[in-house]
Amino acid sequence: MDNKVWEWLIRSRKSAYHATQALSDPGSSNEGPTWCFDRMGQTATELPDGRTIYIGGEHEDDYDPDFYIYNDVIVIHPGESVEIYGYPEHIFPPTDFHTSTLIDNTIVIIGSLGYREKRSIGDTQVYLLDLASFEIQEVKTTGTSPGWIHQHTAMLTDNRESIKIAKGILYLGENRSLIENIDDWKLNLRDWRWERLTERKWTRWELKRRDHGPNHLWNVRQALFDRNMNWEDTYKESIKRLTIEIGKEPDLDLINVLYSPDVPHSQMPQQEYNVFRISVDGVIVRYVEDLYSVQVTVEGNLPEDVIEKIKSDVLEKFSLLENSTCDLEMI
Template identity: 45%
Template structure:
């Protein structure tokens, strides 16, 4: 394992700049050799600590540029603008959601800007759209205690001086949306927001955004531009425990790969969790209703690793598995009797898989 000295970084300098920090001005330039090194190498916080003498589990997260949910914009002059993003999940010692802006110049040099949280909060899974000399930063996931349901955060980054201001908005907005797409319309005056997911509170599962929304950039006015009244419903265990579908699929995967030791290990765990032997044949047929349907392939690049789609009477029916819920979306009209059959079929199979009460509710 390489040490800090291999990168020309002293332990003292690393300790000085190891932690994420909040800016005092709008913006605060925070150029330093440690962060520059971490941007250029994209080392994880864990790897950076291993290269130093710092205790990985002490003193909070270590700043790093190994992130997801970060946006990238390339300017006409060749500069690249990186905004926010997060590192690891909430249970990790280095979990952090960032509120910084990193500018990569065409010669490879960097400028790093940080901000007071009151000016620009921790932001991830947002959209960032260049409009003239501004970048419109819309939506985010953010920390739990900073989410505000039925609001859509909008911030504007000035690419000349890198100050950020909040855009106050009016009208019917998407809500606390993240992971969405933003498209500048041909008139250059409005942004179209589509896809993504919407957070509606700690007791409510995150739901997919199936509508489209327009933001007027000059007035800050939102409007609903396309509404899809698709049937949607979800299944949640009545005891609000994890549904164990991911664990069951891991067991099935080990069986299909003939990985006996892994299968035996996970089988013991699942029998203990379920209270009975796992029903893998039912798991295989979970999204195969007793009617004529056509299985559809996974759409590449859409992050659908946890989704399965079938075609019923030329209408796409989409099943989305999460750890706590299963959501079903019917992308069009199907007769009520078919909807009822789809609901009951999946309810019965889930009840056979995990022998407990399930709650079915429309979304």
Template identity: 45%
Template sequence: MEISLDVFEQQRGRRFGGANPERMRLAFWEWIIRNQEESRLREWSESGDLIRSPYQVRRHFGQEGDYSKGPIWNFERMGASRTPHPDGRMICIAGEHEDGYDPDFCIYNDVVILDLDGSVEIYGYPRDVFPPTDFHSATLLGDRVIIIGSLGYEEDRRPGATPVFALDLRDYRIVELPSHGESPGWIHSHSATLGPDGRITIADGEWLPPQDDLPILFNFDEFAYDPLTGLWTRLTNRGWRQFLIRDAGGKSFMRDFGPLGCCSSDEEEACEEPPKIEKWSISIDPGCIRPRSFAYEDVETPFDEDWDFGKWRPNERFLVDGVPIGVDLSHPGIKLVVEGVMDPAKADQIAEECRQAVEAATGRPCLLQGDS
């Protein structure tokens, strides 16, 4: 199958559906989907001839480096869901391409049906019926897929609320479901498990707190959603505290596996080598992020082979009075999580001393944000 330049120009961009749903019969979109699905079946080294990414599309049509017409529609996505149906259909819902820094960043709100006979069906929706959605969960429940959560565009986020939608697999219509009770809030990147009682249990993930000055937080509790009533019920309340250490200049922290910036609490002298400070990031050894006035014990943090995006996996842990404290650098800042019950004042002091340790190791001012 070949796509002409004229067809590409007519169908290159994202478009919302005009009905709930609208069957989107667009040859360029179907071509991209087939190429992306074919690449999933091949070894990476054997898929170079398949045109599927916006970069490859621009190069194919002689428009390399031209971003003047906006993002190119594509099926190379993160945060999308793929739900297999017993009849052989694969239900693919929404997702995003890349992040906001990318010229082809886009969050989608479509549904793509892949069938065993090789057919492809694309359904679009009005933005006010089903907003652009990513990093959601999709749970098969009879003739419906229950869609819970989203990160979404910043202007679509409603901190404190949990979006829930139902996709009807008989006609592909999407409706918003009631969502009330003690919910997990604006959550994304979580897991969802259907229980024998018909409720869907949400775990892990990250959520956006209602306060504007707080960072996105990990979810360490479980919540159950009843699709029949729309009622959320909190199942656990662990009360783990979370803190974020940020560079005052806006740089990110990167893990350094060498000796740079590594100062234990027993050493008063400065580090022999300065930290690596790049244009956008600072390299730092997480081993130097320890409190000064509290006795602590480093503990082994084994690699989690079952780790998935949205699941808490710190680089290191140390114990204070038997309570684990996780340290993780895979964020714009350095995340500290008190993984147990601890006096709030003590937790605040430990976090502040860790902030001071980062300042000492990097020679740069740092800010501390807490979860309350």
């Protein structure tokens, strides 16, 4: 594809909004999303000859007028020259938060989050990009796959006969939360057959408001931060807003002990955003917060009575923080 404006956007990496302003466009909200190269969930694969292959990705989230998931391939040469390859959606669907694994003159593209209406429960998307022709073809796999997975890792095995998949997030259906993939998988490259390598029997559960509304954990943590920083005006505004939303003034001190159950445990350093860990008798208990839920994973075996104490403790505190009836559901 030959498009000078897109080439300029690739080199400048302007967001869709700034591209709209620079081009004096009336705005993407009127004419659909503005094309851009400022993307999340895009892969970049460096080739031995110096080229870099960029595949797919998304711009913004679905609330934004410029939200778009791309199904293109961008090639940037060492001298900064650009090639753009576009594909019909039935050949290569909009793809984001996938992995790209280079094998000789082919890139194996695994997984995607994609548009909600295009997701296929239980299937794992696999495509091949031929670096000689830049043709893309779908691979029909067999065996037991991870399912509709994204944000995972992919590693070519030492014998180059398979790709190992780990971590990531799984889509299980419209009325269910995205959940973490806790197992490892292998895709055999000779016959495109999936194998499940682990089947971890970890106890997992999820906390949600019964009214299905968003929780206020991020806002409460932000108010606590404002207080600790002595940002008095910002703190007062945060408390005022939270009091209206929750129905009472939030207990900021409670969130500091939200993940401190009444069992012997030690806190672990926070290494990831919105992920909190404790160690109970040498077993890690991991709490992952998002806008609508808290998902808890016990990464090993603990006595049932200990697990019940952890469950009841976090449910009670979560409900108090939200000033709302909340539910605990097993995953």
